Amino acid sequence: MPLSTPVSRANIHTRRVTCQGFRRSDGLWDIEGHITDVKSYAFANDHRGPIEPGDPIHDMWIRLTVDDGFTVRAVEAVTDKSPYAVCPAITPNFQRLVGLRIRAGWTQKVKELLGGVEGCTHLVELLGPVATTAFQTIYPILARDRNKDADAGAGKPPAQVVHKRPPLLLNTCHAFRSDGEVTRKQWPEHYTGGD
Incomplete structure (x- = not known):
C-alpha cells in the first residue's frame, strides 16, 4: 500500500x-x-x-x-x-x-x-x-549455486543448505532473528526459539 x-x-x-x-x-x-x-x-x-x-x-x-x-x-x-x-x-x-x-x-x-x-x-x-x-x-x-552443486545429477529438488557457520543474514533484522519463523524454516540448525 x-x-x-x-x-x-x-x-x-x-x-x-x-x-x-x-x-x-x-x-x-x-x-x-x-x-x-x-x-x-x-x-x-x-x-x-x-x-x-x-x-x-x-x-x-x-x-x-x-x-x-x-x-x-x-x-x-x-x-x-x-x-x-x-x-x-x-x-x-x-x-x-x-x-x-x-x-x-x-x-x-x-x-x-x-x-x-x-x-x-x-x-x-x-x-x-x-x-x-x-x-x-x-x-x-551463492545459496542457489550451493544448492545446484549439492544436488547435481541427483534428479532431486534442491536440498536445504546446512550452514556450519551462522548465515550472514542471521539477526540482521526482525525477519532474520534467530528465534523467528523465517530462521526456523530456512536455517533450522540455527533456530533458537521454542517448538
Missing part, C-alpha cells in the same frame, strides 16, 4: 540513490552506488556559478569490488558534481575500505575510517545502501 495522499505541496528537493550489483567474469562482484541531489529552483553557487533546476548539486558514485566473503577488494569513488571545488579531493580516502568485510559493524567501521573531515558525508551515507545491495546481490546467488 502506498503512502496516503498528501496535502497540496511543492517539490523542493529530490535525492536519488541507485544501487546495482554485478557478477564479474573473474568471480568477484561489483556493487555500485550513485547519489544525486537536485533542487527544483535555481540558485547561485560560489564554485559553479548559477545552478539551474534539475542540475544536481551532488552527483557522486562509488564502486566496491568484493569477493564471495563480502571482503572489499577494490574501491572507486568519484565526485562528478559538488558545491565546492575541494570536494573531489577526499575520494582517495575511500581506499581505506579495502580489506574491510561487509558484515555486522560495517556502518560503525566506515564512520571510524571516513567520518567527519576524513570523508564525504554523502558518499559515506551511500555506503549503507551499497552494503545492503551487496547482500541482495551476492547471498541469493
